[in-house]
Amino acid sequence: MSTGVAGMAPDVQEPAVVATPRRRRPMTPSMRIGLTLVGLIALLALVSFVWTPYDPTAIDADARLTGSSASHILGTDKFGRDVLSQIMWGARTTLFVGVVAVGVAALLGTPLGVLAGMAPRGVDQFIMRACDLLLAFPALLLAIMFGAVFSASTLTAMLAIGLATVPAFARIARGGTLQVVRSEYVLAARSAGRSRWAIARRHVLPNIAPLLIVQSSVAFGIAVLAEAALSFLGFGTKPPNPSWGRMLQESQETLHSTPMLSVWPGLAIALAVLGFNMLGDGLRDRFDPRLDDRR
Amino acid sequence: MSAADAPVPAGATDGPAPVIAPVLQVSDLQVKTAHTTLLHDMHFTLGAGERLGIIGESGSGKSLTVLSAMGLLPDGLTAEGSVRLSGCDHDLVGATEAQMARIRGQRMSMVFQEPMTALNPLMRVGAQVAEVMLLHGKHSDKRAAAADAVEMLRRVRIPDPQATARAYPHQLSGGQRQRVMLAMALSNDPAVLICDEPTTALDVTVQEQMLDLIREGVADHDAALLFITHDLAVVASVCDRVLVLHDGRIVEEGPVARVFTTPEHPYTQSLLAASDLESGGRGERLRNAGEARTAAAPSAPAPSGVAPSAGAPSTTAAHGRPGRAAHAAEADEGDGPLITVRGVERSYRRPRTSLRRPAPEVRALRGIDLDIHAGQRFGIVGESGSGKSTLIRLIAGLDQPTAGSIRFAGQEIAGRKERDLTFLRRDLQMVFQDPMGSLDPRMRVQDVIAEPLVAQGAPAAEQRARVAELLEAVRLPADAATRYPHQFSGGQRQRISIARALSVRPRVLVADEAVSALDVSVRAQILDLITDLVEQYGLTLIFVSHDLSVIRHVCDAVAVMRNGVVVESGATEQVYTHPAHAYTQELLAAVPTLERSLRAHGVHDSQEVLGR
Numbered sequence: 001m002s003t004g005v006a007g008m009a010p011d012v013q014e015p016a017v018v019a020t021p022r023r024r025r026p027m028t029p030s031m032r033i034g035l036t037l038v039g040l041i042a043l044l045a046l047v048s049f050v051w052t053p054y055d056p057t058a059i060d061a062d063a064r065l066t067g068s069s070a071s072h073i074l075g076t077d078k079f080g081r082d083v084l085s086q087i088m089w090g091a092r093t094t095l096f097v098g099v100v101a102v103g104v105a106a107l108l109g110t111p112l113g114v115l116a117g118m119a120p121r122g123v124d125q126f127i128m129r130a131c132d133l134l135l136a137f138p139a140l141l142l143a144i145m146f147g148a149v150f151s152a153s154t155l156t157a158m159l160a161i162g163l164a165t166v167p168a169f170a171r172i173a174r175g176g177t178l179q180v181v182r183s184e185y186v187l188a189a190r191s192a193g194r195s196r197w198a199i200a201r202r203h204v205l206p207n208i209a210p211l212l213i214v215q216s217s218v219a220f221g222i223a224v225l226a227e228a229a230l231s232f233l234g235f236g237t238k239p240p241n242p243s244w245g246r247m248l249q250e251s252q253e254t255l256h257s258t259p260m261l262s263v264w265p266g267l268a269i270a271l272a273v274l275g276f277n278m279l280g281d282g283l284r285d286r287f288d289p290r291l292d293d294r295r
Numbered sequence: 296m297s298a299a300d301a302p303v304p305a306g307a308t309d310g311p312a313p314v315i316a317p318v319l320q321v322s323d324l325q326v327k328t329a330h331t332t333l334l335h336d337m338h339f340t341l342g343a344g345e346r347l348g349i350i351g352e353s354g355s356g357k358s359l360t361v362l363s364a365m366g367l368l369p370d371g372l373t374a375e376g377s378v379r380l381s382g383c384d385h386d387l388v389g390a391t392e393a394q395m396a397r398i399r400g401q402r403m404s405m406v407f408q409e410p411m412t413a414l415n416p417l418m419r420v421g422a423q424v425a426e427v428m429l430l431h432g433k434h435s436d437k438r439a440a441a442a443d444a445v446e447m448l449r450r451v452r453i454p455d456p457q458a459t460a461r462a463y464p465h466q467l468s469g470g471q472r473q474r475v476m477l478a479m480a481l482s483n484d485p486a487v488l489i490c491d492e493p494t495t496a497l498d499v500t501v502q503e504q505m506l507d508l509i510r511e512g513v514a515d516h517d518a519a520l521l522f523i524t525h526d527l528a529v530v531a532s533v534c535d536r537v538l539v540l541h542d543g544r545i546v547e548e549g550p551v552a553r554v555f556t557t558p559e560h561p562y563t564q565s566l567l568a569a570s571d572l573e574s575g576g577r578g579e580r581l582r583n584a585g586e587a588r589t590a591a592a593p594s595a596p597a598p599s600g601v602a603p604s605a606g607a608p609s610t611t612a613a614h615g616r617p618g619r620a621a622h623a624a625e626a627d628e629g630d631g632p633l634i635t636v637r638g639v640e641r642s643y644r645r646p647r648t649s650l651r652r653p654a655p656e657v658r659a660l661r662g663i664d665l666d667i668h669a670g671q672r673f674g675i676v677g678e679s680g681s682g683k684s685t686l687i688r689l690i691a692g693l694d695q696p697t698a699g700s701i702r703f704a705g706q707e708i709a710g711r712k713e714r715d716l717t718f719l720r721r722d723l724q725m726v727f728q729d730p731m732g733s734l735d736p737r738m739r740v741q742d743v744i745a746e747p748l749v750a751q752g753a754p755a756a757e758q759r760a761r762v763a764e765l766l767e768a769v770r771l772p773a774d775a776a777t778r779y780p781h782q783f784s785g786g787q788r789q790r791i792s793i794a795r796a797l798s799v800r801p802r803v804l805v806a807d808e809a810v811s812a813l814d815v816s817v818r819a820q821i822l823d824l825i826t827d828l829v830e831q832y833g834l835t836l837i838f839v840s841h842d843l844s845v846i847r848h849v850c851d852a853v854a855v856m857r858n859g860v861v862v863e864s865g866a867t868e869q870v871y872t873h874p875a876h877a878y879t880q881e882l883l884a885a886v887p888t889l890e891r892s893l894r895a896h897g898v899h900d901s902q903e904v905l906g907r
Contacts, residue, residue, distance in 0.1 A: 185733050
C-alpha cells in the first residue's frame with residue numbers, strides 16, 4: 001500500500017471505467033438526422049451567397065408556373081421566379097432570423113436567470129414574475145404588435161421572437177443555477193473567497209452551458225416556425241426578399257393549378273424545424289447528466 | 296397472524312451448524328463487460344441459518360456478486376457460472392426475468408444501502424410491505440396482507456406500527472426506512488437475506504439497532520444471511536464466516552475469528568491495519584502500522600520550496616504534547632484561543648405548512664461555546680442532525696449565526712458580509728466531505744487548486760509554481776494539473792481538495808467529514824496525509840466527523856455534539872476513556888469495534904486480533 005508518487009494510481013480502488021476520461025456517448029440516431037438536416041439548410045444558405053441558379057428576385061414573364069423542368073429544377077412561381085433560388089435565399093433569411101432571435105433570447109435570458117438563481121428571494125421573484133408576464137404573450141401577438149408600431153420587417157420579427165423566448169432561457173438558466181449554487185463546489189469556492197460574480201462566471205455558466213445549448217437548438221426550431229408564420233401573415237420579411245413563409249403565402253392563389261409551389265417551402269420549413277428539434281433532443285441525450293449514471 | 300410465528304429453531308442463531316444442504320451455492324461465477332472481467336471465479340456456499348460476510352472496498356466486486364445472484368446486473372454486464380438456490384430447479388445465472396421475479400422478494404430478498412431511494416416515495420410504507428406479500432401469494436386478501444404488514448413493522452420494532460404503516464417514506468427517519476426495508480425483505484420468509492451495506496448510511500447508534508434487528512430477523516426466519524460491507528467491525532459483529540474480495544477475486548475466506556486474527560493474505564492484513572484506528576495511538580501512521588509504532592515525531596521533510604505556513608514553527612509544546620512539534624501559538628494572539636465561539640445559535644425557518652400557524656423553526660444550534668487554540672487538533676463529533684456541519688460553516692464564515700459571537704484571531708466573524716472576510720479566507724480553508732461534489736467538474740485540477748490564490752489576487756506565475764508544489768505535497772503526479780476531477784478516484788480527489796485548501800498557506804484547516812466517503816485503506820492514506828501536512832505546516836486542524844474512531848485517531852481535543860448543543864468536550868483521551876455524559880457513553884458503546892466483535896467470537900488477546 002505504498003503511495004507512489006510516480007504512478008497515477010496510488011489508491012485507485014474504483015473500477016477503471018471511472019478513472020478514464022469522460023466517454024463520449026455515441027451519437028443517437030435523432031442527433032445524426034438532426035445534424036444532417038441542419039447541415040443541409042446551412043449548406044443551402046452558404047451556397048446562396050456565392051451562387052444561386054437564378055437571381056431569386058428576377059421576374060421572368062415568359063417562364064411563369066413552369067413546374068419542374070431541366071432549367072428550373074423546382075419550377076417557377078407566378079412571377080416566373082426560380083423556386084430553388086428562392087428556397088436557397090430563404091434558408092439564409094431563416095438562419096439569420098434564428099441566430100438573431102436565439103441570440104437575443106440567450107443573451108438576455110441567461111443573465112436574468114443566473115441573477116434570479118443567485119440573488120435574494122425578492123429579486124428572484126421579481127424577475128421570474130416578469131418572465132411569467134412575458135410568457136403570457138404569444139410570440140406572434142408580440143411580433144404583430146411590434147410590426148404595427150415599428151412597421152413590420154425581418155428585424156421586428158427577429159426581436160419579437162427573441163423577446164418572447166427570453167423567459168424560456170431565464171427559467172432554464174435559473175433552474176440550473178439553483179442546482180449549481182447548492183453544490184459543494186460552490187460552497188468550496190465561497191470558502192476560498194471567490195466573489196459572487198466570479199462564481200457566476202467560473203462555476204455557474206460552464207456548468208449550465210449544456211442546458212443552454214440544448215435550449216438554443218429547440219428555440220431555433222421555434223424561431224424558424226415563428227418567422228415563417230409571421231412572413232405568411234405579412235408581418236415578417238418584406239418583399240422582394242425571399243422567405244419561406246411568404247413563398248407559402250404567395251403560393252396560395254395557385255394552390256389548385258400548381259400545388260408543388262406550396263409543397264417546396266412547406267417542406268423546407270418542416271425539415272428545418274424537425275432538424276433543430278432532433279438536434280436538440282440529441283444534444284439533450286448527450287449532455288443530460290441524469291442519463292449519465294450508467295458509468 | 297404471521298406464518299413465521301413459530302418458535303426460533305434452536306441452534307440457528309449460533310455459528311455455522313453443520314451444513315446439510317446448502318441454501319445458496321455459487322460456483323465459478325464471473326461477471327464481464329464487453330472488454331474486461333470484473334469478477335473472477337467467485338464461489339461460496341451458504342447453509343441455512345449461516346451468516347456470511349463479504350468484505351471489500353469499492354470496486355472489489357462485492358455488489359456485483361449479489362446483483363448477479365439476484366439477476367439485477369446493469370445492462371452491459373453479463374454473468375457466467377452457476378448460482379443454485381435450494382428449492383429452485385434452475386440455475387439463477389441465465390434465468391429469465393420472469394423466473395427471477397418469482398424468486399426475488401420471496402426466496403431471496405435484499406436490503407439496499409439507501410433506504411430512501413429503495414422505497415417508492417409515493418406509496419405508504421404499509422402498502423409497500425403488503426404489496427410484497429400479495430405479489431408472492433403469501434396473502435391473497437388485501438386486508439390480511441395489510442394487517443400482516445403492520446405485524447412485520449412491529450417485529451422490526453417500529454414505534455406505533457399502525458400509524459407508521461400509513462406514513463410515506465419521507466416522513467420516516469433513515470433508520471426507520473431501513474427497518475421498513477428489512478420488514479419487506481423478511482415478509483415472505485426468504486431462504487436467503489442479502490444486505491448490501493445496510494447500515495453505511497446510518498448513524499452509529501441507529502446502526503447498532505439495525506444490526507441487532509438483522510441478526511434477529513435472520514434467526515427468527517432461519518434464513519441464510521449474505522452481508523456485504525466495507526466495515527470490518529460490522530462484519531465481525533454480524534457474521535460467522537467472511538470472504539475478502541479484492542479486485543474481483545476472493546483473496547481470503549474463513550471463519551471471522553480466524554481471518555481477523557491470523558490473516559494470511561497481505562491484502563487482508565493491510566485492510567486490518569488500515570481499519571485499526573482504535574488500538575493505535577493518536578497521530579500514528581496507519582499505512583505501515585507495524586513500523587510506525589514510534590512515529591510520533593514530525594515525518595517527511597517538506598518538499599523542496601514549500602515553506603511552512605506563517606512564521607517559523609515554534610518548538611515549544613504549546614499544549615503539553617511532548618514529542619509532537621507544536622506550532623503557531625503566535626505572538627499576536629498571545630495565549631488566547633485562536634477561535635472563540637460564544638453563545639452561538641442558528642435557527643432556520645421551514646416553509647410554512649399552514650396559513651394560521653407561523654412558519655416552523657428549526658433550531659440547528661442552540662448556544663454553542665467553544666475555544667479552539669492555535670496548534671490544536673480539534674475534533675467535533677456527532678451524529679447526523681447534531682449541528683456539527685452548521686457550526687463549522689459558521690466558523691468558516693459561510694453562514695450567519697442567529698445569535699452569538701464567533702471571533703477568529705480576535706476579529707468578529709458573525710454579522711460580517713462575505714466580502715469583508717478576506718482575512719478569514721486567507722487563514723482558514725476547508726476540505727469538504729464529498730470528493731465528487733466539492734470539485735467543479737468543468738475545471739481543470741490546476742484551476743481548482745489555484746482558485747483560492749486567484750481569489751487572493753496572486754500572480755499567474757506564482758499560481759503555477761504553487762500548484763506544482765502542492766501536487767507534490769499531496770503526492771499526486773505533476774501531470775494531474777491539466778486533468779479534470781472526474782479522472783481521479785475518490786481518494787485522489789480528496790488529495791486535490793487538500794492541496795487546494797493549503798494553496799493560500801492557511802493557519803487553520805477545517806475538514807468536514809473529509810474521509811467519510813472513502814474506503815478504509817484510502818481513508819488511512821488521507822488521514823496520514825492530513826496529519827503529516829498539519830505537522831509539516833504547523834496547522835490548526837478542525838476535524839468534523841461522525842466517526843468516533845477517526846476523531847480519536849486524529850484529534851487531541853474533542854467536542855461531542857447532539858441536537859445543536861455541545862454535550863461534552865475536553866481532551867480526546869479523557870472523553871474517550873472516561874465519558875462523562877450519558878450520550879457520549881451511548882455513542883462510544885454503539886461503535887462497532889473489531890476487538891469487541893471478536894471477543895464475541897471467543898478471541899480475547901488484542902495482539903492476536905491484529906494478527907501481529
